[in-house]
Amino acid sequence: MFKRLIITVILVGILVNIAYRLDHLALSQEREEELMYFPSGYGLRVLSLGFRSLLADIVWLQFIQYYGEHRLTDRKYTHMYHILDILTTLNPRFIRAYLLGSLLLTHDAQHPDQAKKLIRKGMYHNPDTWVLPFYYGFIHFVFLRDFTTAQVYFKLAARKPYAPDLPQRWAAFITYKKIGDLESALELWLDLYNSSQNEVEREIARLYIMDIKSRLDIEYLNDKVEVFKNKFDRDPMDLEELVQYGILDSVPREPHGENYKIEKGKAVSTYKRDLLLWQKAREGNK
Amino acid sequence: MTRIKAIALNTLKESLRQRILIVLVVFAVGLIIVSLFIGPFALGEMPHIIRDTGLAASSFIGMVIVLVIGSRLIYHDIKERTIYTVITRPIRRSEIVLGKFLGLALLVLLIEIGFFVIHLLTIYIQEGVVELRLFIVLPLTLLELFVILGFLFVFSSSSTPVLATIMGIIFYLVGHAAPDIRTFAFSMSTGLLSVLMKGIYYIIPNLEYLNLKLPIVYGLPIYADHIVFALCYGIVYTVILLFVSTILIERREFT
Numbered sequence: 001m002f003k004r005l006i007i008t009v010i011l012v013g014i015l016v017n018i019a020y021r022l023d024h025l026a027l028s029q030e031r032e033e034e035l036m037y038f039p040s041g042y043g044l045r046v047l048s049l050g051f052r053s054l055l056a057d058i059v060w061l062q063f064i065q066y067y068g069e070h071r072l073t074d075r076k077y078t079h080m081y082h083i084l085d086i087l088t089t090l091n092p093r094f095i096r097a098y099l100l101g102s103l104l105l106t107h108d109a110q111h112p113d114q115a116k117k118l119i120r121k122g123m124y125h126n127p128d129t130w131v132l133p134f135y136y137g138f139i140h141f142v143f144l145r146d147f148t149t150a151q152v153y154f155k156l157a158a159r160k161p162y163a164p165d166l167p168q169r170w171a172a173f174i175t176y177k178k179i180g181d182l183e184s185a186l187e188l189w190l191d192l193y194n195s196s197q198n199e200v201e202r203e204i205a206r207l208y209i210m211d212i213k214s215r216l217d218i219e220y221l222n223d224k225v226e227v228f229k230n231k232f233d234r235d236p237m238d239l240e241e242l243v244q245y246g247i248l249d250s251v252p253r254e255p256h257g258e259n260y261k262i263e264k265g266k267a268v269s270t271y272k273r274d275l276l277l278w279q280k281a282r283e284g285n286k
Numbered sequence: 287m288t289r290i291k292a293i294a295l296n297t298l299k300e301s302l303r304q305r306i307l308i309v310l311v312v313f314a315v316g317l318i319i320v321s322l323f324i325g326p327f328a329l330g331e332m333p334h335i336i337r338d339t340g341l342a343a344s345s346f347i348g349m350v351i352v353l354v355i356g357s358r359l360i361y362h363d364i365k366e367r368t369i370y371t372v373i374t375r376p377i378r379r380s381e382i383v384l385g386k387f388l389g390l391a392l393l394v395l396l397i398e399i400g401f402f403v404i405h406l407l408t409i410y411i412q413e414g415v416v417e418l419r420l421f422i423v424l425p426l427t428l429l430e431l432f433v434i435l436g437f438l439f440v441f442s443s444s445s446t447p448v449l450a451t452i453m454g455i456i457f458y459l460v461g462h463a464a465p466d467i468r469t470f471a472f473s474m475s476t477g478l479l480s481v482l483m484k485g486i487y488y489i490i491p492n493l494e495y496l497n498l499k500l501p502i503v504y505g506l507p508i509y510a511d512h513i514v515f516a517l518c519y520g521i522v523y524t525v526i527l528l529f530v531s532t533i534l535i536e537r538r539e540f541t
Contacts, residue, residue, distance in 0.1 A: 049462040050493060053500045054342040057335045064329055093504045096331055198330045 045090055056091035077109035084118055092125035099135055100201055106143050107204050115139055130160035134167045142185060147174050166191055186212040210255035214269050217252050221260060221267035224248050235265035289377050290385040297389025301355055309347050310400045316343055317408045336409060337503045341423055344401035348394055348431045356438035357450040359386055380532035387439060387528055394431050398424060419502055426496040429520025433491050434458055436527025443534040461493030495519050
Protein backbone atom coordinates (compact mmCIF):
# COMPACT_ATOMS: atom_id res chain seq x y z
CA MET A 1 0.00 0.00 0.00
CA PHE A 2 2.73 2.46 1.13
CA LYS A 3 4.94 1.40 -1.75
CA ARG A 4 2.17 2.11 -4.29
CA LEU A 5 1.52 5.48 -2.73
CA ILE A 6 5.19 6.46 -3.08
CA ILE A 7 5.25 5.27 -6.71
CA THR A 8 2.10 7.32 -7.42
CA VAL A 9 3.63 10.44 -5.83
CA ILE A 10 6.84 9.96 -7.87
CA LEU A 11 4.87 9.52 -11.09
CA VAL A 12 2.82 12.67 -10.36
CA GLY A 13 6.11 14.52 -9.74
CA ILE A 14 7.49 13.33 -13.07
CA LEU A 15 4.24 14.34 -14.81
CA VAL A 16 4.33 17.85 -13.33
CA ASN A 17 7.98 18.18 -14.32
CA ILE A 18 7.27 17.16 -17.92
CA ALA A 19 4.31 19.57 -18.08
CA TYR A 20 6.51 22.40 -16.73
CA ARG A 21 9.17 21.71 -19.34
CA LEU A 22 6.62 21.52 -22.14
CA ASP A 23 5.12 24.83 -21.03
CA HIS A 24 8.49 26.56 -21.21
CA LEU A 25 9.56 24.98 -24.49
CA ALA A 26 9.57 27.76 -27.10
CA LEU A 27 6.49 29.31 -25.52
CA SER A 28 6.22 32.28 -27.84
CA GLN A 29 6.57 30.19 -30.98
CA GLU A 30 3.85 27.88 -29.79
CA ARG A 31 1.57 30.80 -29.16
CA GLU A 32 2.08 32.17 -32.66
CA GLU A 33 1.52 28.75 -34.16
CA GLU A 34 -1.59 28.27 -32.09
CA LEU A 35 -3.09 31.42 -33.51
CA MET A 36 -1.96 30.66 -37.04
CA TYR A 37 -4.03 27.49 -36.95
CA PHE A 38 -6.93 29.20 -35.25
CA PRO A 39 -9.77 28.23 -37.59
CA SER A 40 -11.93 30.77 -39.34
CA GLY A 41 -14.96 32.19 -37.56
CA TYR A 42 -17.32 30.45 -39.98
CA GLY A 43 -15.63 27.10 -39.36
CA LEU A 44 -15.90 27.55 -35.61
CA ARG A 45 -19.49 28.69 -35.97
CA VAL A 46 -20.45 25.39 -37.59
CA LEU A 47 -18.48 23.42 -34.98
CA SER A 48 -19.83 25.35 -32.01
CA LEU A 49 -22.95 23.14 -31.69
CA GLY A 50 -25.25 25.70 -30.22
CA PHE A 51 -22.59 27.09 -27.89
CA ARG A 52 -21.57 29.98 -30.17
CA SER A 53 -22.03 32.60 -27.54
CA LEU A 54 -19.91 30.72 -25.00
CA LEU A 55 -17.23 30.10 -27.61
CA ALA A 56 -17.20 33.83 -28.39
CA ASP A 57 -16.68 34.53 -24.67
CA ILE A 58 -13.72 32.14 -24.66
CA VAL A 59 -12.24 33.89 -27.72
CA TRP A 60 -12.82 37.24 -25.93
CA LEU A 61 -10.77 36.03 -22.95
CA GLN A 62 -8.10 34.83 -25.36
CA PHE A 63 -8.13 38.23 -27.07
CA ILE A 64 -7.59 40.01 -23.74
CA GLN A 65 -4.78 37.61 -22.92
CA TYR A 66 -3.23 38.15 -26.37
CA TYR A 67 -3.41 41.92 -26.02
CA GLY A 68 -2.00 41.86 -22.48
CA GLU A 69 0.89 39.57 -23.40
CA HIS A 70 1.97 41.62 -26.41
CA ARG A 71 1.48 44.93 -24.64
CA LEU A 72 3.91 43.78 -21.99
CA THR A 73 6.41 42.35 -24.47
CA ASP A 74 6.92 43.21 -28.15
CA ARG A 75 3.89 45.48 -28.76
CA LYS A 76 3.24 43.70 -32.05
CA TYR A 77 -0.37 42.74 -32.60
CA THR A 78 -0.20 40.76 -35.84
CA HIS A 79 -3.16 38.51 -35.06
CA MET A 80 -5.38 41.01 -33.26
CA TYR A 81 -7.76 41.55 -36.17
CA HIS A 82 -7.93 37.81 -36.89
CA ILE A 83 -9.04 37.06 -33.32
CA LEU A 84 -11.60 39.88 -33.34
CA ASP A 85 -12.92 38.73 -36.70
CA ILE A 86 -13.44 35.20 -35.37
CA LEU A 87 -15.06 36.52 -32.21
CA THR A 88 -17.51 38.73 -34.06
CA THR A 89 -18.33 35.99 -36.56
CA LEU A 90 -19.20 33.68 -33.68
CA ASN A 91 -21.24 36.37 -31.99
CA PRO A 92 -21.98 39.36 -34.24
CA ARG A 93 -23.77 41.05 -31.31
CA PHE A 94 -20.59 41.33 -29.21
CA ILE A 95 -20.60 45.15 -29.29
CA ARG A 96 -17.72 45.51 -26.81
CA ALA A 97 -15.46 43.56 -29.18
CA TYR A 98 -16.10 46.06 -31.99
CA LEU A 99 -15.58 49.08 -29.75
CA LEU A 100 -12.54 48.07 -27.78
CA GLY A 101 -11.15 46.17 -30.75
CA SER A 102 -11.32 49.17 -33.07
CA LEU A 103 -9.65 51.42 -30.50
CA LEU A 104 -6.84 48.95 -29.87
CA LEU A 105 -6.39 48.24 -33.58
CA THR A 106 -5.96 51.96 -34.20
CA HIS A 107 -4.11 53.05 -31.08
CA ASP A 108 -1.91 50.02 -30.34
CA ALA A 109 -1.72 47.99 -33.55
CA GLN A 110 -1.59 51.10 -35.78
CA HIS A 111 -4.04 49.51 -38.19
CA PRO A 112 -6.93 51.96 -38.63
CA ASP A 113 -7.88 50.15 -41.85
CA GLN A 114 -8.58 46.98 -39.88
CA ALA A 115 -10.40 48.98 -37.21
CA LYS A 116 -12.67 50.47 -39.89
CA LYS A 117 -13.31 47.04 -41.38
CA LEU A 118 -14.23 45.67 -37.96
CA ILE A 119 -16.71 48.46 -37.17
CA ARG A 120 -18.25 48.22 -40.64
CA LYS A 121 -18.90 44.54 -39.88
CA GLY A 122 -20.45 45.56 -36.57
CA MET A 123 -22.68 48.15 -38.24
CA TYR A 124 -23.85 45.56 -40.77
CA HIS A 125 -24.89 43.13 -38.04
CA ASN A 126 -26.19 45.73 -35.58
CA PRO A 127 -27.86 48.40 -37.68
CA ASP A 128 -29.72 49.90 -34.71
CA THR A 129 -26.71 50.41 -32.46
CA TRP A 130 -25.70 54.09 -32.37
CA VAL A 131 -22.34 53.57 -30.72
CA LEU A 132 -20.84 51.75 -33.72
CA PRO A 133 -21.21 54.56 -36.29
CA PHE A 134 -20.17 56.94 -33.50
CA TYR A 135 -16.89 55.05 -33.02
CA TYR A 136 -16.43 54.94 -36.79
CA GLY A 137 -16.74 58.71 -36.86
CA PHE A 138 -14.57 59.00 -33.76
CA ILE A 139 -11.70 57.10 -35.38
CA HIS A 140 -11.96 59.30 -38.47
CA PHE A 141 -12.11 62.46 -36.39
CA VAL A 142 -9.39 61.82 -33.85
CA PHE A 143 -6.93 59.49 -35.50
CA LEU A 144 -7.36 59.93 -39.24
CA ARG A 145 -8.44 63.60 -39.28
CA ASP A 146 -10.95 62.80 -42.01
CA PHE A 147 -13.61 65.23 -40.82
CA THR A 148 -16.04 64.78 -43.71
CA THR A 149 -16.39 61.04 -43.09
CA ALA A 150 -16.48 61.65 -39.35
CA GLN A 151 -19.38 64.08 -39.72
CA VAL A 152 -21.35 61.66 -41.90
CA TYR A 153 -21.03 58.92 -39.29
CA PHE A 154 -21.72 61.20 -36.31
CA LYS A 155 -24.95 62.22 -38.05
CA LEU A 156 -25.76 58.59 -38.79
CA ALA A 157 -25.18 57.67 -35.13
CA ALA A 158 -27.41 60.54 -34.00
CA ARG A 159 -30.32 59.15 -36.04
CA LYS A 160 -30.18 55.70 -34.42
CA PRO A 161 -32.71 54.72 -31.76
CA TYR A 162 -31.77 55.66 -28.17
CA ALA A 163 -28.78 57.73 -29.34
CA PRO A 164 -27.76 60.35 -26.75
CA ASP A 165 -26.89 63.91 -27.82
CA LEU A 166 -23.18 63.02 -28.03
CA PRO A 167 -22.99 62.21 -31.79
CA GLN A 168 -25.21 65.17 -32.69
CA ARG A 169 -22.92 67.46 -30.71
CA TRP A 170 -19.89 66.16 -32.58
CA ALA A 171 -21.54 66.51 -35.94
CA ALA A 172 -22.24 70.14 -34.97
CA PHE A 173 -18.61 70.71 -33.98
CA ILE A 174 -17.54 69.83 -37.49
CA THR A 175 -20.31 71.95 -39.04
CA TYR A 176 -19.11 75.01 -37.10
CA LYS A 177 -15.56 74.43 -38.35
CA LYS A 178 -14.17 73.60 -34.94
CA ILE A 179 -12.35 70.72 -36.55
CA GLY A 180 -8.72 70.35 -35.70
CA ASP A 181 -9.07 72.32 -32.47
CA LEU A 182 -7.22 70.75 -29.62
CA GLU A 183 -10.04 71.90 -27.33
CA SER A 184 -12.66 70.05 -29.35
CA ALA A 185 -10.52 66.90 -29.52
CA LEU A 186 -10.04 67.15 -25.76
CA GLU A 187 -13.77 67.38 -25.23
CA LEU A 188 -14.37 64.33 -27.44
CA TRP A 189 -11.87 62.25 -25.50
CA LEU A 190 -13.39 63.47 -22.23
CA ASP A 191 -16.81 62.40 -23.51
CA LEU A 192 -15.45 58.97 -24.31
CA TYR A 193 -13.66 58.76 -20.96
CA ASN A 194 -16.81 59.64 -19.04
CA SER A 195 -19.18 57.45 -21.05
CA SER A 196 -17.06 54.30 -21.24
CA GLN A 197 -17.41 51.57 -18.64
CA ASN A 198 -14.42 49.72 -19.95
CA GLU A 199 -11.13 50.24 -18.15
CA VAL A 200 -8.91 49.72 -21.22
CA GLU A 201 -10.95 52.22 -23.26
CA ARG A 202 -10.79 54.67 -20.36
CA GLU A 203 -7.04 54.17 -20.08
CA ILE A 204 -6.56 54.95 -23.79
CA ALA A 205 -8.82 58.00 -23.44
CA ARG A 206 -6.83 59.12 -20.35
CA LEU A 207 -3.57 58.91 -22.32
CA TYR A 208 -4.95 61.13 -25.05
CA ILE A 209 -6.51 63.55 -22.59
CA MET A 210 -3.14 64.00 -20.89
CA ASP A 211 -1.44 64.39 -24.26
CA ILE A 212 -3.86 67.08 -25.43
CA LYS A 213 -3.74 68.90 -22.10
CA SER A 214 0.02 68.92 -22.37
CA ARG A 215 -0.15 70.30 -25.93
CA LEU A 216 -2.56 73.02 -24.82
CA ASP A 217 -0.20 73.93 -21.96
CA ILE A 218 2.73 74.13 -24.38
CA GLU A 219 0.77 76.38 -26.76
CA TYR A 220 -0.06 78.66 -23.81
CA LEU A 221 3.53 78.64 -22.51
CA ASN A 222 4.96 79.42 -25.95
CA ASP A 223 2.65 82.45 -26.21
CA LYS A 224 4.09 83.65 -22.91
CA VAL A 225 7.64 82.91 -24.10
CA GLU A 226 6.97 85.13 -27.13
CA VAL A 227 5.79 87.92 -24.80
CA PHE A 228 9.03 87.55 -22.84
CA LYS A 229 11.14 87.61 -26.01
CA ASN A 230 9.42 90.75 -27.27
CA LYS A 231 9.92 92.45 -23.94
CA PHE A 232 13.53 91.48 -23.21
CA ASP A 233 14.80 90.64 -26.68
CA ARG A 234 16.25 87.31 -25.56
CA ASP A 235 15.15 83.76 -24.77
CA PRO A 236 14.10 83.08 -21.18
CA MET A 237 16.56 80.91 -19.25
CA ASP A 238 13.77 78.82 -17.80
CA LEU A 239 10.03 79.00 -17.20
CA GLU A 240 10.51 80.28 -13.67
CA GLU A 241 11.92 83.46 -15.21
CA LEU A 242 8.51 84.12 -16.80
CA VAL A 243 6.97 83.95 -13.32
CA GLN A 244 9.76 86.16 -11.92
CA TYR A 245 8.94 88.94 -14.42
CA GLY A 246 5.17 88.62 -13.88
CA ILE A 247 4.42 87.24 -17.38
CA LEU A 248 3.20 83.95 -15.94
CA ASP A 249 1.39 83.43 -12.62
CA SER A 250 2.91 80.01 -12.04
CA VAL A 251 4.50 77.24 -14.11
CA PRO A 252 1.89 74.52 -14.78
CA ARG A 253 2.91 70.94 -14.11
CA GLU A 254 2.61 68.40 -16.88
CA PRO A 255 -0.45 66.12 -16.67
CA HIS A 256 1.97 63.20 -16.22
CA GLY A 257 3.43 64.90 -13.15
CA GLU A 258 6.69 66.07 -14.73
CA ASN A 259 7.85 69.64 -15.46
CA TYR A 260 7.87 71.60 -18.73
CA LYS A 261 11.19 73.11 -19.73
CA ILE A 262 12.68 75.57 -22.20
CA GLU A 263 14.63 74.13 -25.12
CA LYS A 264 16.03 76.32 -27.94
CA GLY A 265 13.76 79.16 -26.92
CA LYS A 266 10.59 77.04 -26.91
CA ALA A 267 8.55 75.46 -24.14
CA VAL A 268 8.63 71.66 -24.48
CA SER A 269 7.30 68.67 -22.67
CA THR A 270 9.70 66.28 -20.95
CA TYR A 271 7.27 63.41 -21.38
CA LYS A 272 8.13 60.85 -24.04
CA ARG A 273 4.92 60.33 -25.95
CA ASP A 274 3.82 56.97 -27.19
CA LEU A 275 1.06 58.17 -29.46
CA LEU A 276 2.71 57.60 -32.79
CA LEU A 277 -0.36 57.56 -34.96
CA TRP A 278 -1.78 60.67 -33.41
CA GLN A 279 1.45 62.53 -34.18
CA LYS A 280 1.64 61.14 -37.72
CA ALA A 281 -1.94 62.19 -38.37
CA ARG A 282 -1.28 65.69 -37.10
CA GLU A 283 1.90 66.03 -39.11
CA GLY A 284 0.11 64.73 -42.20
CA ASN A 285 -2.58 67.31 -41.70
CA LYS A 286 -0.13 70.18 -41.61
CA MET B 287 -52.19 5.90 -16.83
CA THR B 288 -51.46 4.47 -13.36
CA ARG B 289 -49.17 1.92 -14.94
CA ILE B 290 -47.23 4.57 -16.85
CA LYS B 291 -46.94 6.65 -13.68
CA ALA B 292 -45.65 3.64 -11.71
CA ILE B 293 -42.98 2.89 -14.35
CA ALA B 294 -42.02 6.58 -14.58
CA LEU B 295 -41.60 6.93 -10.81
CA ASN B 296 -39.67 3.69 -10.63
CA THR B 297 -37.33 4.88 -13.43
CA LEU B 298 -36.83 8.19 -11.62
CA LYS B 299 -36.02 6.46 -8.32
CA GLU B 300 -33.59 4.11 -10.07
CA SER B 301 -31.79 7.02 -11.72
CA LEU B 302 -31.61 9.01 -8.49
CA ARG B 303 -30.05 6.00 -6.79
CA GLN B 304 -27.09 6.47 -9.15
CA ARG B 305 -26.27 9.73 -7.28
CA ILE B 306 -26.85 11.69 -10.44
CA LEU B 307 -27.74 14.84 -8.50
CA ILE B 308 -24.06 15.34 -7.79
CA VAL B 309 -23.98 17.15 -11.16
CA LEU B 310 -25.74 20.05 -9.41
CA VAL B 311 -22.72 20.46 -7.14
CA VAL B 312 -20.39 20.30 -10.18
CA PHE B 313 -22.49 22.95 -11.91
CA ALA B 314 -22.54 25.25 -8.86
CA VAL B 315 -18.79 24.92 -8.27
CA GLY B 316 -18.12 25.54 -11.98
CA LEU B 317 -20.18 28.72 -12.01
CA ILE B 318 -18.56 30.00 -8.80
CA ILE B 319 -15.10 29.36 -10.26
CA VAL B 320 -16.03 31.22 -13.45
CA SER B 321 -17.51 34.19 -11.58
CA LEU B 322 -14.64 34.48 -9.09
CA PHE B 323 -11.63 33.88 -11.27
CA ILE B 324 -12.60 34.94 -14.78
CA GLY B 325 -14.43 38.11 -13.73
CA PRO B 326 -11.37 40.33 -13.35
CA PHE B 327 -10.10 39.38 -16.82
CA ALA B 328 -13.37 39.84 -18.68
CA LEU B 329 -13.09 43.65 -19.09
CA GLY B 330 -16.72 44.43 -18.35
CA GLU B 331 -18.14 41.39 -20.15
CA MET B 332 -18.71 39.34 -16.99
CA PRO B 333 -22.53 39.63 -17.03
CA HIS B 334 -22.59 38.05 -20.48
CA ILE B 335 -19.99 35.45 -19.64
CA ILE B 336 -21.74 34.26 -16.48
CA ARG B 337 -25.04 33.93 -18.35
CA ASP B 338 -23.47 32.19 -21.35
CA THR B 339 -21.55 29.80 -19.13
CA GLY B 340 -24.58 28.94 -17.01
CA LEU B 341 -26.84 28.27 -19.98
CA ALA B 342 -24.20 26.34 -21.93
CA ALA B 343 -23.24 24.23 -18.90
CA SER B 344 -26.85 23.37 -18.07
CA SER B 345 -27.44 22.33 -21.68
CA PHE B 346 -24.18 20.38 -21.97
CA ILE B 347 -24.40 18.55 -18.62
CA GLY B 348 -28.05 17.74 -19.34
CA MET B 349 -26.98 16.25 -22.66
CA VAL B 350 -24.30 14.10 -21.03
CA ILE B 351 -26.81 12.79 -18.48
CA VAL B 352 -29.32 11.99 -21.22
CA LEU B 353 -26.66 10.21 -23.30
CA VAL B 354 -25.31 8.18 -20.39
CA ILE B 355 -28.61 7.11 -18.85
CA GLY B 356 -30.93 7.21 -21.87
CA SER B 357 -28.82 4.93 -24.04
CA ARG B 358 -28.71 2.16 -21.43
CA LEU B 359 -32.19 2.27 -20.00
CA ILE B 360 -34.11 -0.10 -22.28
CA TYR B 361 -31.08 -2.14 -23.31
CA HIS B 362 -30.19 -2.73 -19.66
CA ASP B 363 -33.71 -4.01 -18.93
CA ILE B 364 -33.54 -6.39 -21.88
CA LYS B 365 -30.04 -7.62 -21.07
CA GLU B 366 -30.66 -8.06 -17.36
CA ARG B 367 -34.01 -9.65 -18.24
CA THR B 368 -35.80 -7.35 -15.80
CA ILE B 369 -38.10 -6.42 -18.69
CA TYR B 370 -39.68 -9.90 -18.43
CA THR B 371 -41.08 -9.10 -15.02
CA VAL B 372 -42.91 -6.20 -16.61
CA ILE B 373 -44.00 -7.56 -20.00
CA THR B 374 -45.56 -10.64 -18.41
CA ARG B 375 -48.02 -8.36 -16.64
CA PRO B 376 -51.08 -6.86 -18.34
CA ILE B 377 -49.20 -3.84 -19.63
CA ARG B 378 -48.59 -2.64 -23.16
CA ARG B 379 -45.04 -2.22 -24.41
CA SER B 380 -45.83 1.30 -25.47
CA GLU B 381 -46.68 2.03 -21.83
CA ILE B 382 -43.27 0.73 -20.77
CA VAL B 383 -41.53 3.02 -23.27
CA LEU B 384 -43.65 6.01 -22.30
CA GLY B 385 -43.21 5.34 -18.58
CA LYS B 386 -39.46 5.05 -18.88
CA PHE B 387 -39.28 8.17 -21.03
CA LEU B 388 -41.36 10.17 -18.57
CA GLY B 389 -39.24 8.94 -15.64
CA LEU B 390 -36.07 10.07 -17.29
CA ALA B 391 -37.70 13.29 -18.51
CA LEU B 392 -38.70 14.00 -14.90
CA LEU B 393 -35.11 13.47 -13.79
CA VAL B 394 -33.84 15.84 -16.48
CA LEU B 395 -36.51 18.37 -15.48
CA LEU B 396 -35.45 18.23 -11.81
CA ILE B 397 -31.79 18.67 -12.70
CA GLU B 398 -32.45 21.52 -15.14
CA ILE B 399 -34.60 23.35 -12.57
CA GLY B 400 -31.73 22.88 -10.09
CA PHE B 401 -29.29 24.37 -12.63
CA PHE B 402 -31.66 27.24 -13.29
CA VAL B 403 -32.02 28.11 -9.59
CA ILE B 404 -28.23 27.93 -9.03
CA HIS B 405 -27.68 30.08 -12.11
CA LEU B 406 -30.18 32.70 -10.92
CA LEU B 407 -28.60 32.72 -7.47
CA THR B 408 -25.10 33.21 -8.88
CA ILE B 409 -26.27 36.15 -11.00
CA TYR B 410 -28.14 37.60 -8.02
CA ILE B 411 -25.05 37.37 -5.77
CA GLN B 412 -22.88 38.92 -8.49
CA GLU B 413 -25.16 41.68 -9.73
CA GLY B 414 -28.11 41.89 -7.34
CA VAL B 415 -30.65 41.25 -10.12
CA VAL B 416 -33.11 38.41 -10.62
CA GLU B 417 -32.76 37.50 -14.28
CA LEU B 418 -36.13 35.87 -14.92
CA ARG B 419 -35.73 36.28 -18.68
CA LEU B 420 -33.45 33.24 -18.57
CA PHE B 421 -36.53 31.17 -17.77
CA ILE B 422 -37.47 31.22 -21.47
CA VAL B 423 -34.45 29.04 -22.19
CA LEU B 424 -35.50 26.32 -19.70
CA PRO B 425 -38.42 24.70 -21.62
CA LEU B 426 -36.49 24.97 -24.88
CA THR B 427 -33.40 23.28 -23.40
CA LEU B 428 -35.62 20.58 -21.93
CA LEU B 429 -37.21 19.91 -25.30
CA GLU B 430 -33.81 19.73 -26.96
CA LEU B 431 -32.82 17.09 -24.42
CA PHE B 432 -36.11 15.24 -24.88
CA VAL B 433 -35.58 15.07 -28.64
CA ILE B 434 -32.15 13.50 -28.13
CA LEU B 435 -33.66 11.21 -25.49
CA GLY B 436 -36.25 10.18 -28.08
CA PHE B 437 -33.47 9.24 -30.51
CA LEU B 438 -31.74 7.25 -27.79
CA PHE B 439 -34.98 5.37 -27.11
CA VAL B 440 -35.35 4.59 -30.81
CA PHE B 441 -31.84 3.20 -31.09
CA SER B 442 -31.63 1.53 -27.70
CA SER B 443 -34.87 -0.32 -28.49
CA SER B 444 -33.17 -2.03 -31.39
CA SER B 445 -29.41 -1.91 -30.81
CA THR B 446 -26.65 -1.61 -28.21
CA PRO B 447 -26.03 1.35 -25.84
CA VAL B 448 -22.79 2.21 -27.66
CA LEU B 449 -24.54 2.52 -31.00
CA ALA B 450 -27.43 4.42 -29.38
CA THR B 451 -24.97 6.88 -27.79
CA ILE B 452 -23.12 7.36 -31.07
CA MET B 453 -26.39 7.96 -32.91
CA GLY B 454 -27.52 10.36 -30.19
CA ILE B 455 -24.31 12.36 -30.55
CA ILE B 456 -24.61 12.33 -34.36
CA PHE B 457 -28.17 13.65 -34.25
CA TYR B 458 -27.11 16.27 -31.71
CA LEU B 459 -24.32 17.44 -34.06
CA VAL B 460 -26.51 17.32 -37.14
CA GLY B 461 -29.33 19.06 -35.29
CA HIS B 462 -27.13 22.03 -34.49
CA ALA B 463 -25.70 22.11 -38.00
CA ALA B 464 -29.23 22.17 -39.46
CA PRO B 465 -29.17 25.88 -40.46
CA ASP B 466 -25.99 25.24 -42.47
CA ILE B 467 -27.57 22.19 -44.08
CA ARG B 468 -30.55 24.37 -44.94
CA THR B 469 -28.29 26.99 -46.55
CA PHE B 470 -26.57 24.25 -48.52
CA ALA B 471 -29.83 22.59 -49.59
CA PHE B 472 -31.52 25.80 -50.67
CA SER B 473 -28.50 27.15 -52.49
CA MET B 474 -28.52 24.16 -54.85
CA SER B 475 -30.14 24.46 -58.21
CA THR B 476 -33.22 22.33 -58.79
CA GLY B 477 -32.66 18.66 -59.34
CA LEU B 478 -32.80 15.33 -57.58
CA LEU B 479 -29.94 16.21 -55.21
CA SER B 480 -31.61 19.46 -54.25
CA VAL B 481 -34.91 17.65 -53.47
CA LEU B 482 -32.98 15.04 -51.51
CA MET B 483 -31.09 17.64 -49.48
CA LYS B 484 -34.27 19.56 -48.73
CA GLY B 485 -35.93 16.31 -47.67
CA ILE B 486 -33.02 15.52 -45.35
CA TYR B 487 -33.15 19.02 -43.92
CA TYR B 488 -36.82 18.71 -42.99
CA ILE B 489 -36.40 15.23 -41.50
CA ILE B 490 -33.40 15.90 -39.26
CA PRO B 491 -34.11 17.68 -35.98
CA ASN B 492 -33.34 21.39 -36.24
CA LEU B 493 -32.10 21.92 -32.70
CA GLU B 494 -31.22 25.53 -33.49
CA TYR B 495 -34.95 26.32 -33.34
CA LEU B 496 -34.70 25.47 -29.65
CA ASN B 497 -31.51 27.46 -29.10
CA LEU B 498 -32.30 30.99 -27.95
CA LYS B 499 -29.30 31.38 -25.66
CA LEU B 500 -27.68 34.20 -27.62
CA PRO B 501 -30.76 36.45 -27.97
CA ILE B 502 -31.61 35.89 -24.31
CA VAL B 503 -28.14 36.77 -23.06
CA TYR B 504 -27.77 39.81 -25.33
CA GLY B 505 -31.26 41.14 -24.68
CA LEU B 506 -32.34 40.85 -28.31
CA PRO B 507 -36.03 40.78 -29.16
CA ILE B 508 -37.62 37.35 -28.91
CA TYR B 509 -40.93 36.81 -30.58
CA ALA B 510 -43.72 34.88 -28.91
CA ASP B 511 -44.68 33.10 -32.14
CA HIS B 512 -41.13 31.77 -32.50
CA ILE B 513 -41.21 30.38 -28.96
CA VAL B 514 -44.65 28.80 -29.47
CA PHE B 515 -43.66 27.21 -32.79
CA ALA B 516 -40.33 26.03 -31.38
CA LEU B 517 -42.09 24.41 -28.40
CA CYS B 518 -44.58 22.72 -30.74
CA TYR B 519 -41.72 21.56 -32.96
CA GLY B 520 -39.89 20.00 -30.02
CA ILE B 521 -43.01 18.32 -28.66
CA VAL B 522 -44.11 16.92 -32.03
CA TYR B 523 -40.59 15.66 -32.80
CA THR B 524 -40.35 13.92 -29.42
CA VAL B 525 -43.78 12.31 -29.85
CA ILE B 526 -42.80 10.99 -33.30
CA LEU B 527 -39.60 9.47 -31.88
CA LEU B 528 -41.47 7.86 -29.00
CA PHE B 529 -43.99 6.50 -31.48
CA VAL B 530 -41.20 4.95 -33.58
CA SER B 531 -39.59 3.61 -30.44
CA THR B 532 -42.80 1.87 -29.34
CA ILE B 533 -43.22 0.34 -32.81
CA LEU B 534 -39.69 -1.03 -32.67
CA ILE B 535 -40.08 -2.47 -29.21
CA GLU B 536 -43.44 -4.00 -30.03
CA ARG B 537 -41.99 -5.74 -33.08
CA ARG B 538 -39.12 -7.08 -31.04
CA GLU B 539 -39.35 -10.62 -29.80
CA PHE B 540 -37.98 -11.33 -26.36
CA THR B 541 -36.63 -14.85 -26.09
